[in-house]
Amino acid sequence: MEKDVKKKTITEDVVRYVARLSRLRLGEKDLARFQSQLSRILDYIAQLNEVDTEGVQPTTHVLSSMRNVFREDELKESLSPEEALSNAPARKENFFEVPKVIKDA
Amino acid sequence: MEDILSSIDGFKQWLKGRSEPPADTAAFLLERAAAMDRDIKAFAHIEADRIMEKASSLGEAGEKGKLRGVPVGVKSNICMKGALTTCASRILEGFRPPYNATVIEKLLAEGALLIGGANMDEFAFGSSCETSCYGLTRNPWDLERIPGGSSGGPVAAVAGGEVVAALGSDTGGSIRQPAAMCGVVGLKPTYGRVSRYGLIAFASSLDQIGPVTRNVADCAALLEVISGHDHRDSTSVNRAVPRYTESLSGEIGGMKIGIPGEYFSSGIDKEVRDRIDEAIGVFKGLGAETVDISLPHTKYAVSCYYIIGPAEASSNLARYDGVHYGYRSPDANELIDMYIATRNEGFGAEAKRRILLGTYSLSSGYYEAYYLKAQKVRTRISDDFREAFKICDCILTPTAPTTAFKIGERMEDPLTMYLSDIFTIPANLAGLPAISIPCGTGENDMPVGLQLMAAPFEEEILIRAAHAFEKNTDHHKLFSGDRRK
Numbered sequence A: 001m002e003k004d005v006k007k008k009t010i011t012e013d014v015v016r017y018v019a020r021l022s023r024l025r026l027g028e029k030d031l032a033r034f035q036s037q038l039s040r041i042l043d044y045i046a047q048l049n050e051v052d053t054e055g056v057q058p059t060t061h062v063l064s065s066m067r068n069v070f071r072e073d074e075l076k077e078s079l080s081p082e083e084a085l086s087n088a089p090a091r092k093e094n095f096f097e098v099p100k101v102i103k104d105a
Numbered sequence B: 001m002e003d004i005l006s007s008i009d010g011f012k013q014w015l016k017g018r019s020e021p022p023a024d025t026a027a028f029l030l031e032r033a034a035a036m037d038r039d040i041k042a043f044a045h046i047e048a049d050r051i052m053e054k055a056s057s058l059g060e061a062g063e064k065g066k067l068r069g070v071p072v073g074v075k076s077n078i079c080m081k082g083a084l085t086t087c088a089s090r091i092l093e094g095f096r097p098p099y100n101a102t103v104i105e106k107l108l109a110e111g112a113l114l115i116g117g118a119n120m121d122e123f124a125f126g127s128s129c130e131t132s133c134y135g136l137t138r139n140p141w142d143l144e145r146i147p148g149g150s151s152g153g154p155v156a157a158v159a160g161g162e163v164v165a166a167l168g169s170d171t172g173g174s175i176r177q178p179a180a181m182c183g184v185v186g187l188k189p190t191y192g193r194v195s196r197y198g199l200i201a202f203a204s205s206l207d208q209i210g211p212v213t214r215n216v217a218d219c220a221a222l223l224e225v226i227s228g229h230d231h232r233d234s235t236s237v238n239r240a241v242p243r244y245t246e247s248l249s250g251e252i253g254g255m256k257i258g259i260p261g262e263y264f265s266s267g268i269d270k271e272v273r274d275r276i277d278e279a280i281g282v283f284k285g286l287g288a289e290t291v292d293i294s295l296p297h298t299k300y301a302v303s304c305y306y307i308i309g310p311a312e313a314s315s316n317l318a319r320y321d322g323v324h325y326g327y328r329s330p331d332a333n334e335l336i337d338m339y340i341a342t343r344n345e346g347f348g349a350e351a352k353r354r355i356l357l358g359t360y361s362l363s364s365g366y367y368e369a370y371y372l373k374a375q376k377v378r379t380r381i382s383d384d385f386r387e388a389f390k391i392c393d394c395i396l397t398p399t400a401p402t403t404a405f406k407i408g409e410r411m412e413d414p415l416t417m418y419l420s421d422i423f424t425i426p427a428n429l430a431g432l433p434a435i436s437i438p439c440g441t442g443e444n445d446m447p448v449g450l451q452l453m454a455a456p457f458e459e460e461i462l463i464r465a466a467h468a469f470e471k472n473t474d475h476h477k478l479f480s481g482d483r484r485k
Helices: A012-021 A028-050 B008-016 B022-040 B048-055 B102-109 B152-159 B176-181 B216-226 B270-285 B298-319 B335-346 B349-362 B368-388 B414-419 B425-430 B459-471
Strands: B071-075 B113-118 B165-170 B185-188 B208-213 B256-260 B289-293 B394-398 B434-441 B447-454
Touching (some): A012 A028, A012 B349, A028 B349, A028 B368, A028 B414, B008 B216, B022 B048, B022 B113, B022 B152, B048 B113, B071 B152, B152 B165, B152 B176, B152 B208, B165 B185, B165 B216, B176 B185, B176 B434, B176 B447, B185 B459, B208 B216, B216 B434, B216 B459, B256 B270, B270 B394, B298 B349, B298 B368, B298 B414, B349 B368, B368 B425, B434 B459, B447 B459
Parallel strands (some): B071 B165, B256 B289, B256 B394
Antiparallel strands (some): B165 B208, B185 B208, B394 B447, B434 B447
């Protein structure tokens, strides 16, 4: 049994939670603005609930003739380490450099 | 300025009359584009030195290159090796791809003079080209109005006469809607017809690259060049590419054109409605037959799209974390803080809105109610089209419900902005090919666009119908440069 798309306003707490999942941090002003805009959008989207989808297959690929594509697992030409690192904001030798993951004791 | 770039053939004629070395011609064309772009701002980055370096080797494709020396604009989400490709987002600041998109390789093989960095809504999220971190692009017909979006840059560059043609991308109408608003031709191919390798992903099940041109013949020529199977894009379809330029016969006698009542019911401006009605008359006069059809799930397309598009976008945009490329916030000294600060500072408001919306609809407890429901409604929308194409060859609708609106008008009202793509979204959801062509102007002298949609891989029908219409009307001959306000 599928759940209904409920006509439900998204709360600021939910926006804060979703922002955390998305690795975003919103200030109070943005939080209020997104809460009201997303509520309006979700209220509009709730009209999907009117559509009878009993027994309808969800689209997984838009052209039903498509199948999974495989290729032999063989070595092909690829980017050199130099090319792959050419856009790195920070690098050390042949590695991408990031800030410390483990805090100092 | 003289309109020398109105067609590929016209440009080739003009080129024949130039006796200077190719690099000098390229320099002239670049300076000309830059001068014209001062008002329109179709390009986020024109890297003149880089382009000139390439231009000196333009002869390499030989006399046979179908696009030898032809200036082609490229949307800033299509990877060009070594050129700034930023999706008009701060988070991709300074990004220079180490490889070319497949479509870029194909254009280079035909000798095109590629001018990259055409402006766009950030990550193609938008319908007005106002969300670029490099500032907005203006409509070449009226600088106080938006060019449409998200491919506002490539389209304005073509409409403004800065380049002969351009490549855009279309996820929910991003080629067709601006093409309509700027009075040019824009085509979204069948999903899988053109390789997406090197197109920076927005919504992978909806995105397609397509041509923007001033006339249908150039559209066919460009489509022929960029289409085809590519083992680097597993969704590209292994199917022979027709010679689209052979569909320019002008013959549409007996063609059955479907008119869906749902696209004409409400919410269309009268000036748009009137031009479309006149166009239907033209098609009838050319021997086509119109058939009333019904696409009953049309009104759910925008809702369906604003679940599926943002869901896929939130997933695709998870890769921007300040580690591998682009912007990294200088203000964080711990890993998670660095991710958060980078994304907070790197993404604009509309990108954040879509990431939040997509993450919400995919999150635990909401997935079935939103994402799965939307994928089922998507099936119903595709089924509507399948039924319709049993009784007609193509479907005619307006491309957009209004002509180009004023800058700033819809920026604080995302939902109204989303609804400007109401007629273009269904073709993306169903994977169909669709074209927008100019069909006159409205009360404010702004262009109106007509959309034709066909069954998958029936681009030839679109080209045949669009070309027949163009041949018998003068709308495509109007040039923004003669009419600018």
